[in-house]
Amino acid sequence: MNKEKGFAKYIRDITQDAQMVRLFVIMVAAFVIMGIASGSKFLSLSNFQSMARTFPEVGILAIAVSLAMLLGGINLSVVGIANLSGIFCCKFIIATQEKIGMWPAIFIGLAIAMVVGALCGLLNGFLIAYVGIPAMLATLGSQEIFTGLGVGVTKGAAVFGTPSEFTFFGGAYIFGVIPMSLIVFVVVVVIFTILLQRKQYGMELYLVGTNAKAARFSGIKNERVILKTHVYGGILSAIAGIIIASGTNSAKASYGSSYVLRCLIVAILGGINPSGGFGKITGVVMAVLTIQFLSSGFGILRVDSYFQTFVWGAVLVGDMILNHYMDKLAENRKKKKAEKETAS
Amino acid sequence: MAGKTLIKLDGISISFGGVHALQDVDLEILEGQTLCLAGENGGGKSTLIKIISGFYRPDRGTIEIDGKQYSHFTPKQAIDLGIQVIYQDFAIFPNLTVAENIALSAERLDGRKTVNWKNVKRRAQEALDMINVRMDLDATLADLPVASKQLVAICRSLLQNARLLIMDEPTTALTKNEVNSLFKVVRDLQKKGIAVVFVSHKLDEVYEIAEQLVILRNGKKVIEGPIREFDRKRFIYYMTGREIESETFEAKNIGSEPVLEVRNIGIKDLFADISFKLYAGEVLGITGLLGSGRSELARSLFNLEKIDTGQVFLEGKELKLKSVKDAINAGIAYVPEDRLTEGLFMPQTISRNMISAVIERNLNKAGLIDTNGVRERSMEWVKELKVKTPSTELPAQALSGGNQQKVVLAKWLSTKPKVLILNSPTVGIDVGAKADIYAYTRMLAEQGIGVIIISDDLPEILDNCNRALIMKRGRLAGEFQTSEMDETRLADILAEANDKGGAA
Numbered sequence: 001m002n003k004e005k006g007f008a009k010y011i012r013d014i015t016q017d018a019q020m021v022r023l024f025v026i027m028v029a030a031f032v033i034m035g036i037a038s039g040s041k042f043l044s045l046s047n048f049q050s051m052a053r054t055f056p057e058v059g060i061l062a063i064a065v066s067l068a069m070l071l072g073g074i075n076l077s078v079v080g081i082a083n084l085s086g087i088f089c090c091k092f093i094i095a096t097q098e099k100i101g102m103w104p105a106i107f108i109g110l111a112i113a114m115v116v117g118a119l120c121g122l123l124n125g126f127l128i129a130y131v132g133i134p135a136m137l138a139t140l141g142s143q144e145i146f147t148g149l150g151v152g153v154t155k156g157a158a159v160f161g162t163p164s165e166f167t168f169f170g171g172a173y174i175f176g177v178i179p180m181s182l183i184v185f186v187v188v189v190v191i192f193t194i195l196l197q198r199k200q201y202g203m204e205l206y207l208v209g210t211n212a213k214a215a216r217f218s219g220i221k222n223e224r225v226i227l228k229t230h231v232y233g234g235i236l237s238a239i240a241g242i243i244i245a246s247g248t249n250s251a252k253a254s255y256g257s258s259y260v261l262r263c264l265i266v267a268i269l270g271g272i273n274p275s276g277g278f279g280k281i282t283g284v285v286m287a288v289l290t291i292q293f294l295s296s297g298f299g300i301l302r303v304d305s306y307f308q309t310f311v312w313g314a315v316l317v318g319d320m321i322l323n324h325y326m327d328k329l330a331e332n333r334k335k336k337k338a339e340k341e342t343a344s
Numbered sequence: 345m346a347g348k349t350l351i352k353l354d355g356i357s358i359s360f361g362g363v364h365a366l367q368d369v370d371l372e373i374l375e376g377q378t379l380c381l382a383g384e385n386g387g388g389k390s391t392l393i394k395i396i397s398g399f400y401r402p403d404r405g406t407i408e409i410d411g412k413q414y415s416h417f418t419p420k421q422a423i424d425l426g427i428q429v430i431y432q433d434f435a436i437f438p439n440l441t442v443a444e445n446i447a448l449s450a451e452r453l454d455g456r457k458t459v460n461w462k463n464v465k466r467r468a469q470e471a472l473d474m475i476n477v478r479m480d481l482d483a484t485l486a487d488l489p490v491a492s493k494q495l496v497a498i499c500r501s502l503l504q505n506a507r508l509l510i511m512d513e514p515t516t517a518l519t520k521n522e523v524n525s526l527f528k529v530v531r532d533l534q535k536k537g538i539a540v541v542f543v544s545h546k547l548d549e550v551y552e553i554a555e556q557l558v559i560l561r562n563g564k565k566v567i568e569g570p571i572r573e574f575d576r577k578r579f580i581y582y583m584t585g586r587e588i589e590s591e592t593f594e595a596k597n598i599g600s601e602p603v604l605e606v607r608n609i610g611i612k613d614l615f616a617d618i619s620f621k622l623y624a625g626e627v628l629g630i631t632g633l634l635g636s637g638r639s640e641l642a643r644s645l646f647n648l649e650k651i652d653t654g655q656v657f658l659e660g661k662e663l664k665l666k667s668v669k670d671a672i673n674a675g676i677a678y679v680p681e682d683r684l685t686e687g688l689f690m691p692q693t694i695s696r697n698m699i700s701a702v703i704e705r706n707l708n709k710a711g712l713i714d715t716n717g718v719r720e721r722s723m724e725w726v727k728e729l730k731v732k733t734p735s736t737e738l739p740a741q742a743l744s745g746g747n748q749q750k751v752v753l754a755k756w757l758s759t760k761p762k763v764l765i766l767n768s769p770t771v772g773i774d775v776g777a778k779a780d781i782y783a784y785t786r787m788l789a790e791q792g793i794g795v796i797i798i799s800d801d802l803p804e805i806l807d808n809c810n811r812a813l814i815m816k817r818g819r820l821a822g823e824f825q826t827s828e829m830d831e832t833r834l835a836d837i838l839a840e841a842n843d844k845g846g847a848a
Contacts, residue, residue: 198712200703207700210689217648217678217686218701218755219669277691 019271022326023286026319030290034297041300049179053171053247055292056185057240059285061259062266063192064236066284067229069267070196071209072276073128073135075233079259080146081120082241086251087150089113089242090159093166102163110169113238120146121234125227143260150253158252162245170246181243188239192232193281205229209276262312266291269316290315347375350508350539351427356395356405365391366402366563373508376537378530380554380571382545384583384746384774388563389543393510396541397429398422426507430497432516438486442479443468445496450503471499474536475529491522498529502538509533510541515549516772527553545583545774547576559583584776592826593786595810599624601660603794604676604763606645609654614640615818618654622763622794627785629805629812629826630798633838637818638798639681642765646678647671658762672701675762679752679769683745687752690741694733695722697740698754725754730780746777753781763794770804782808802831802838814838 034042041047061078068075089109097105120142127138172180196202208215208225215222245251270287272279291312298308353371357364366388373379381389394400396407401416408414409425417425436445446468451459468481477495485493494514501509515523530540530553544550550557551571558568559582567582574582602621610616615637622628632638643649645656647665656663658674665671671678680686689697695718699706706721708714722736729750733743740751749769756764766785770778785808789795799805805812806826814822814837822837 194712198715200707200713203696203700203703203713207689207692207696210692211685213685214687214689215700216668217680219667219672220700221667221669277689 017280018326018330019323020280020283020286022319022322023269023271023283023290026315026322027286027290027293030293030297030315034293038297038300042297045177047296047300049173049177051292051296052182053179054295055288056179056181057243057247057256058259058262058266058291059185059288060188060236060240060243062263062270062284062288063188063281064233064240065263066267066270066272066279066281067192067205067233067236068135068139069272069274070205070276070279071135071226071229072212072274073139073226074264074274075124075139075230076136076260077120077124077139077143077146078233078237078240078263079256080143080150081117081234081237082244082259083251083253083255084120084146084150084241085113085116085238086241086245086255087153087159087253088116090162090166090245090251091153093163094159094161097163102165106163106166110242113242114235117234117236117238117241118231119234120237121231122227124234125230128230129223129226147253154251154253156253158250160250162249164249167246167249170243170248181247184239184243188236189281189285195232196281201225201228206277209278211277262291265312265316269319347537349373350375350377350409351396352408353396354406354408356392356402356407358391358395358400358402358404364563366395366560369405369560369563369565371558371565373539373541375507375539376534377556378534378540378542378554379556379558380550381541381543381558381560382550382579382583383560384545384744384776387560387774389560390512391563392560393429393512393541393543396422396508396510397427423504426505427510428501428504428506428508429510429512430494430501430514431512432514436485436493436497436500439484441482441484442488442492442496443481445485446471446499447503449500467503468499471503474502475499475532477529489522491518491526494518494526495529502533506538508539508541510543512543513545514542515544515546523549547579550579561585580775583774584779586776592806593627593789593808593810594827595626596790597625597792598810599792602657603659604645605657605660607655607657609641609644609651609656611640611644611649611652614649615815616653618820620813620820620823622796624762624792624794625789626811627789627795627797627809629809630796630815631800631802631805631812631834631838632815632821633800635817636815638800638815639767641815642678642767642796642798645671645763645765646676648678672759675760677701677756677759677761677764679756679764679766681767681771683749683752687755688740688748691739693737694726694731694740694743694751695719695736697751698722698725698736698758701755702759721758722754725758729754729784744774744777746773746780749773749777749781753784757788761793763796764788765796765798767798768801769797769799770801802834806831806834 061082064078065075089112092112093105093109096108100108124139124142127133127142128135168180169184170181174180174183196205204215204220204225207218207220208222212222244255248255266287267284268274269290270279270284272284294311294315295308298311349372351373353369356366356369358366369388369392371392381392383389391400395402395416398417398419398421406413406415407417440448443465447464448459450467451464465481472479475495475498479492479495485496498509514526518526530542533540542550542554554571556568557571557574557579559566561583601623603624604622606621607619609618618641620628630638630641640649644651647668647670658676663674665674684690689700699718699722703713706714706718708717719736725731726733726736731743731747731750731754733747740748743751764785769781773781785795785797797805797809806829809826811823811825812829813820814824
């Protein structure tokens with residue numbers, strides 16, 4: 001038996017997964033097309049840096065949405081959580097930086113953002129697992145609650161006045177080249193890939209998402225898995241919220257309102273099955289990169305932003321059509337092979 | 345009774361994804377004939393039906409109807425030719441009335457743009473008269489029992505001028521009385537010259553209703569002939585391809601101390617005052633009619649339902665269970681009644697299914713899932729239980745019913761139980777897999793595991809348990825040694841229990 005270990009084995013499994021290979025092809029195609037169409041500007045270091053600064057926000061939020069989708073649910077409140085966490089973080093830093101010093105204020109502020117995110121996730125998880133509200137309705141409602149709270153705290157205005165050092169988490173370049181937000185994204189991806197593929201929690205998440213009843217009969221504590229998933233989703237949203245707040249050095253209840261739909265598109269394009277139980281973080285990463293290549297390319301080509309929305313939709317629908325025909329092709333190939341075997 | 349040829353299949357072959365579902369199958373059905381299509385799951389029965397009904401297009405072979413040859417036909421053509429299939433789920437509209445369900449598709453065939461509601465009721469009544477059944481035309485289908493839904497489906501197909509009626513396992517969800525009235529309807533249809541193809545693996549019913557028997561195995565027709573030429577042994581032999589010995593279980597080494605003891609347990613409105621002991625090495629049966637509380641009792645032992653009163657002892661120690669996980673860790677395993685919704689994660693891999701009850705026992709030192717170990721252990725279970733699959737990484741839904749049930753069994757045995765509770769373990773499973781599962785439970789009992797089989801399949805209880813309890817309306821109504829009981833008497837006791845229950 002083949003006994004590869006760790007990363008090598010993971011890569012081998014991915015290359016055997018037709019869906020992942022397909023996503024990889026789409027991603028490379030998007031890159032090549034944009035590289036040819038918009039030429040040297042697209043392939044420049046500054047464009048790469050700008051892309052690498054931008055996509056982690058959506059990428060992390062899309063992972064949060066994907067977790068909820070693996071349960072067969074959804075999370076429409078990720079942007080609300082991100083903004084609320086960002087607001088609390090900034091407010092705290094502004095209020096305390098003179099009393100306790102700037103860096104302590106920043107770090108406690110970050111911790112507060114995470115705690116706010118976790119609490120928001122806890123509310124979502126509680127509504128879904130224990131009150132029994134469908135995820136779509138629960139998170140639609142909580143999105144309004146979180147945004148409303150944010151507006152209430154800020155009176156609708158942006159929160160300014162955080163020290164420039166706060167921009168380190170969303171705006172700094174490590175060694176002057178690699179954006180900090182990209183590093184955060186990579187860390188998140190590694191942690192959640194391991195969590196989903198190799199930890200007990202991940203296996204339980206997939207099983208509950210596949211068949212909640214059978215999971216209960218197998219001794220899995222469904223409510224706890226749901227609660228945990230939404231707490232993770234809340235923390236991830238808070239991390240995205242920190243990156244957004246840090247990138248703009250401000251926080252506002254209405255930032256990123258277009259992100260929710262974009263996260264959904266990324267998750268579905270990334271192969272997360274909306275009815276639960278199937279999908280990988282790796283797919284989500286490739287999907288968010290694909291969308292980013294297209295966005296940047298179109299930006300350089302000065303394409304109307306309405307047209308960009310159209311293209312995202314077209315890519316999503318196109319991927320599903322491709323899925324359908326590739327599956328058919330595979331079926332036919334098997335059939336032909338079988339016929340040959342019979343004939344010989 | 346049978347007349348001239350209605351439909352003739354010649355050399356039908358079809359394969360899916362490299363698997364030959366049917367190979368070179370010939371079949372002739374006569375007018376007014378009742379033909380039984382038998383075979384184990386995965387034998388090709390469903391595929392054959394779907395070819396006759398135009399759902400699949402065969403790779404090779406021809407179909408001849410009314411002297412005309414077809415290489416295949418569309419579902420619409422099949423309906424026009426008078427071929428009607430009643431699937432297990434009946435394909436009815438639960439939110440419509442009886443009349444609408446029966447007559448709307450025939451109305452649609454008339455090709456008018458609007459519905460004539462008077463006509464709908466008249467036609468529905470005519471169809472019901474044809475099979476001598478009375479039913480409220482305005483009742484909503486969702487409110488009716490399964491048997492009535494089935495009759496509605498039959499009526500609908502009659503209105504579409506059925507000449508050949510195919511019924512896919514029509515008796516699965518019916519009571520004995522309902523089966524009898526269904527058979528009466530089938531005989532009436534036969535007198536009208538309508539041919540009926542009956543798919544079943546319940547031997548008794550096949551003997552009762554069929555004239556002609558066709559057995560499929562691994563996609564090939566293995567034998568065909570009048571039913572009177574087949575005794576049970578020959579029937580089973582052709583179905584499974586092997587001789588199956590059915591030998592009554594005798595508990596050889598019964599332990600001196602009970603492994604499980606139940607004292608006066610009850611759940612409000614479900615069952616009350618249940619006490620029994622289960623010794624290691626025993627196979628204890630629990631039987632009773634539907635609604636007698638037998639399933640609820642089993643679920644409560646596994647903590648899926650919380651008991652209100654009473655105590656449960658495992659190996660002399662009282663169990664205080666808070667969750668299903670506690671029950672599993674204490675050494676109780678429960679193979680549920682419905683493997684599709686309760687037992688398995690159908691689209692997930694066989695190996696994932698097998699470890700799903702004890703994921704935490706499959707971690708390595710770093711706290712990560714030991715994927716290689718999981719694969720190896722799953723492969724061992726596949727060999728041990730003779731699961732027919734090329735790989736443990738296939739989804740469970742790729743397997744036949746019997747093999748799926750073996751996966752469920754493996755899942756629960758890998759929890760290393762002291763008490764194994766099997767609820768209706770062989771429903772919808774073919775004879776071969778049944779025998780494997782029975783043989784395995786016997787072996788487990790001999791190894792000192794306490795086994796409980798809950799079932800309303802009386803031969804199953806009598807052949808495989810050494811002792812059995814009878815449940816009636818939520819209470820224990822009797823206990824017997826299976827060696828001192830026979831099927832007729834047991835059936836009488838159960839029926840009697842029911843009558844008394846009804847009178848009370």
